[in-house]
Amino acid sequence: MSTSPLMDLRHLDFLLYELLQIEQLTQYPRFNEHSRETFEAVIDLAHQLAETQFLPHNRKSDLNEPRMVDGKVVLIAEIGAALDAFNQAGFMAVLADYDDGGMQLPFVISSVCDALFSAANPSTVAYPALARAAANLLHVYGTEEQKRLYMLPIIEGRYYGTMCLSEPQAGSSLADIKCQAQPQADGSYRLTGAKMWISAGDHELGENIVHLVLARISGAPEGVRGISLFIVPRWRVNADGSRTERNDVTLAGLNHKMGQRGSVNTFLKFGEQGDCHAYLVGEPHQGLAHMFHMMNEERIGVGMGAVQQGSAGYLYSLQYARERRQGRHPDQKDPATPPVLLIEHADVRRMLLQQKCYVEGAQALGFYAAMLVDQALDPDKNVRRESHLLLELLTPIIKAWGSDYALRANDLAIQILGGYGYTREYPVEQYYRDNRINPIHEGTNGIQALDLLGRKAMMQDGAALQALFKRMAASAQQAAQLEGLDGFAAQLLSGIKLAGEVTAATGQRMLAGEARLALANATHYMTMLGHLTIAWFWLQQAMIAQRALPDANAADVDFYQGKLQACRFFFATELPQIKHLAELVGDADQSALAMRAEWF
Amino acid sequence: MKVLVFIKRVVDYNVRVKVRPDGSGVDTDGVKMSINPFDEIALEEALRMREAGQADEVIVVSAGTSDCQQQLRTGLAMGADRAIQIDTDKPLQPLTAARAFQALVEQQQPGVVLLGKQAIDDDNNQTGQMLAALWGRPQATNAAKIELSGDTARVTREVDAGLEVLDIDLPAVITTDLRLNTPRFVKLPDIMKAKKKPLDVVALDGLVSDAGNDLKIGNWSPPPQRGKGIMVDDVAGLVTELKSRGLL
Numbered sequence: 010m011s012t013s014p015l016m017d018l019r020h021l022d023f024l025l026y027e028l029l030q031i032e033q034l035t036q037y038p039r040f041n042e043h044s045r046e047t048f049e050a051v052i053d054l055a056h057q058l059a060e061t062q063f064l065p066h067n068r069k070s071d072l073n074e075p076r077m078v079d080g081k082v083v084l085i086a087e088i089g090a091a092l093d094a095f096n097q098a099g100f101m102a103v104l105a106d107y108d109d110g111g112m113q114l115p116f117v118i119s120s121v122c123d124a125l126f127s128a129a130n131p132s133t134v135a136y137p138a139l140a141r142a143a144a145n146l147l148h149v150y151g152t153e154e155q156k157r158l159y160m161l162p163i164i165e166g167r168y169y170g171t172m173c174l175s176e177p178q179a180g181s182s183l184a185d186i187k188c189q190a191q192p193q194a195d196g197s198y199r200l201t202g203a204k205m206w207i208s209a210g211d212h213e214l215g216e217n218i219v220h221l222v223l224a225r226i227s228g229a230p231e232g233v234r235g236i237s238l239f240i241v242p243r244w245r246v247n248a249d250g251s252r253t254e255r256n257d258v259t260l261a262g263l264n265h266k267m268g269q270r271g272s273v274n275t276f277l278k279f280g281e282q283g284d285c286h287a288y289l290v291g292e293p294h295q296g297l298a299h300m301f302h303m304m305n306e307e308r309i310g311v312g313m314g315a316v317q318q319g320s321a322g323y324l325y326s327l328q329y330a331r332e333r334r335q336g337r338h339p340d341q342k343d344p345a346t347p348p349v350l351l352i353e354h355a356d357v358r359r360m361l362l363q364q365k366c367y368v369e370g371a372q373a374l375g376f377y378a379a380m381l382v383d384q385a386l387d388p389d390k391n392v393r394r395e396s397h398l399l400l401e402l403l404t405p406i407i408k409a410w411g412s413d414y415a416l417r418a419n420d421l422a423i424q425i426l427g428g429y430g431y432t433r434e435y436p437v438e439q440y441y442r443d444n445r446i447n448p449i450h451e452g453t454n455g456i457q458a459l460d461l462l463g464r465k466a467m468m469q470d471g472a473a474l475q476a477l478f479k480r481m482a483a484s485a486q487q488a489a490q491l492e493g494l495d496g497f498a499a500q501l502l503s504g505i506k507l508a509g510e511v512t513a514a515t516g517q518r519m520l521a522g523e524a525r526l527a528l529a530n531a532t533h534y535m536t537m538l539g540h541l542t543i544a545w546f547w548l549q550q551a552m553i554a555q556r557a558l559p560d561a562n563a564a565d566v567d568f569y570q571g572k573l574q575a576c577r578f579f580f581a582t583e584l585p586q587i588k589h590l591a592e593l594v595g596d597a598d599q600s601a602l603a604m605r606a607e608w609f
Numbered sequence: 610m611k612v613l614v615f616i617k618r619v620v621d622y623n624v625r626v627k628v629r630p631d632g633s634g635v636d637t638d639g640v641k642m643s644i645n646p647f648d649e650i651a652l653e654e655a656l657r658m659r660e661a662g663q664a665d666e667v668i669v670v671s672a673g674t675s676d677c678q679q680q681l682r683t684g685l686a687m688g689a690d691r692a693i694q695i696d697t698d699k700p701l702q703p704l705t706a707a708r709a710f711q712a713l714v715e716q717q718q719p720g721v722v723l724l725g726k727q728a729i730d731d732d733n734n735q736t737g738q739m740l741a742a743l744w745g746r747p748q749a750t751n752a753a754k755i756e757l758s759g760d761t762a763r764v765t766r767e768v769d770a771g772l773e774v775l776d777i778d779l780p781a782v783i784t785t786d787l788r789l790n791t792p793r794f795v796k797l798p799d800i801m802k803a804k805k806k807p808l809d810v811v812a813l814d815g816l817v818s819d820a821g822n823d824l825k826i827g828n829w830s831p832p833p834q835r836g837k838g839i840m841v842d843d844v845a846g847l848v849t850e851l852k853s854r855g856l857l
Contacts, residue, residue, distance in 0.1 A: 013623065018641065019639060042801065042804075046682065046804070047800055047801065047804065050686065050795070050800045050803075051797060051800060053683075054794065054795050054797065054800070057794065094794060097794070097796065098794050098795065098796050098797055099796050099797035099798055102797070103797065112797045112798065112801070562638045562639070563636075563638070564636070564638050564639050565638070565639060568639075
């Protein structure tokens with residue numbers, strides 16, 4: 010068994026090499042210098058750095074949240090030290106081109122590395138994650154000069170970056186942002202406005218911070234069609250790349266959070282002196298589209314970050330249940346007998362199995378989706394098209410189902426530790442608090458559900474959903490041939506039918522102009538389709554386990570039996586819930602929609 | 610000057626090892642393997658010698674099946690110039706390893722041979738000493754500090770009484786202790802570069818004839834489970850109890 014607190018490493022190998030068979034990615038010219046050997050070496054290094062540089066200060070960050078001293082953010086020193094090690098090892102450049110000093114690795118490998126860092130310390134990894142997102146955007150939409158001045162220093166680990174979307178009056182509702190950009194004669198802009206919830210918005214970790222800011226150019230149309238994207242450097246930069254004076258960006262305050270306290274969250278003001286230099290990225294009024302270009306990757310990142318907190322709690326509570334003795338079996342009450350281990354109790358096993366199903370199921374889904382990102386490089390047009398469709402559909406599921414159920418896993422980890430789990434002497438309460446942001450940020454889970462049902466399931470006449478169902482049905486057909494799995498195959502097929510029916514019914518209502526009613530139960534739809542998708546991943550894992558068992562060594566026999574049992578558990582206790590959820594969606598239950606504000 | 614570093618592939622220090630049910634050894638199926646941490650320190654020291662201009666070439670060597678090429682590649686990614694795998698499918702006991710290393714050392718003619726003071730799997734602390742004796746060259750074990758100057762090395766050793774400083778003639782064998790240095794992390798681009806560095810494979814039989822192990826291992830078993838404790842009423846009771854168990 011794996012003894013890593015960050016991830017079950019046998020399960021990770023299983024996902025990458027048995028389920029996803031990621032070595033096939035090395036057929037793409039971009040990755041052809043890679044091999045399983047380099048993938049393993051990179052993952053090993055990520056694990057080593059995560060365990061030695063990120064994990065040890067996870068609690069200290071929680072107990073010492075960032076402070077503002079003389080207008081500057083003060084962080085504990087360990088964060089900078091960990092990020093120096095991260096940068097020196099080259100992790101900022103995992104995805105970047107060889108020509109830009111990068112490693113040109115597949116996104117799925119980068120996701121695995123991120124997962125290990127997130128499990129060790131979600132707050133510290135937020136700094137490079139945001140910087141990398143900014144660099145990725147500039148890679149796609151920046152001019153050559155913008156890439157040289159702002160993207161390369163991020164890849165080199167010298168600059169950090171942020172995403173400035175929300176404003177105090179406009180959180181999820183980006184159509185209502187007010188930040189203004191005045192064009193200047195030299196082609197640059199002067200920005201005025203305020204941005205809220207800006208993670209890593211100010212700190213002294215690097216030489217500079219590249220804020221990517223959404224704002225309206227004067228005279229731009231109202232709503233989302235009038236939003237543009239700007240580079241706002243914290244320090245202005247000369248044409249030769251040297252840093253000059255401070256730009257007019259003010260740290261107006263810090264937000265004090267429930268969890269992830271090591272990642273500073275700020276309120277920023279732009280152009281208080283009327284001199285905030287900003288540079289347009291891409292086309293005017295296309296800012297939101299540009300920003301959303303990277304959204305699938307970002308949302309997979311949030312979902313997987315959540316799942317890794319779930320994983321950390323699962324592994325911790327599993328270890329605890331294996332060691333702590335408490336109580337006796339219902340048919341064995343003799344106080345002279347020693348108490349049994351927690352893991353002997355059926356109800357504790359239930360809680361462990363739930364966590365295992367949520368965490369390992371979502372990890373399979375998340376890395377599968379990450380590989381879909383890589384399949385954008387496939388030479389076959391049809392593969393590219395289908396991968397893209399599936400990615401569009403699965404992304405909100407990873408983000409919302411992943412963060413909802415990973416949080417449930419954290420809740421169960423606390424429950425297994427009992428009173429100790431509720432104390433700060435044990436890490437599981439922090440996992441829960443750190444994880445609680447994930448259903449909120451990067452598009453709340455409510456918004457994800459609307460996106461899933463109202464857009465992704467409906468787009469191109471349901472093409473994405475059909476592609477997903479086709480793959481699910483293919484797995485079910487194979488599973489039907491395997492002893493002990495045929496019942497699950499049938500269960501999955503009837504779930505597909507049910508999900509298809511309620512999606513069609515919702516589509517009808519939307520065509521009939523009843524969008525509000527049709528989408529009133531979108532969250533139930535999310536749970537339903539999420540459960541169905543995770544069931545599919547459990548069936549796939551069970552199939553591999555079933556086939557591998559006859560030739561497995563002793564340790565692997567236990568591992569594969571665990572996979573089969575988790576599959577049985579999910580199909581027995583979780584998947585049947587979709588029937589009820591499907592009814593609520595299919596019949597367009599009105600109990601929430603019809604409620605009135607004054608009746609509360 | 611060449612520096613030869615011997616590294617051993619061992620069960621990672623984080624893994625809780627289990628004895629196989631049939632008592633034939635420790636179960637390594639699917640277990641994470643790493644470079645022996647003391648050997649990693651030896652390699653780090655060799656790289657620092659080269660960076661300080663005191664060595665021209667760092668050669669990293671391991672003995673085992675092709676599996677140990679993974680550790681050799683890690684060594685190359687850390688910065689070694691080339692690697693040699695001594696190919697054998699048998700676990701080597703210290704004397705056999707030392708004989709093979711001696712043959713390789715005589716081929717390669719290094720100025721310094723570095724290896725960990727012991728490997729964390731069997732904790733023998735023998736191979737370095739045996740190698741020096743077979744080779745007929747000086748040795749300094751448990752090094753906490755190494756200063757090279759010309760044909761000699763000043764080695765500060767950690768011993769029970771404190772620190773002992775030895776001046777030894779080169780070539781020599783130096784075995785490394787925990788506080789000598791902190792090994793660097795690999796850099797990602799160096800993982801790619803390591804793939805292109807030379808890794809030669811030599812057969813164990815080509816280095817030593819009669820490469821069999823000299824010690825027979827009877828059986829492996831885990832340490833006995835700790836028994837239940839008892840409460841004693843007073844110190845006298847404690848003394849009586851200890852005496853009755855032959856512990857006092």
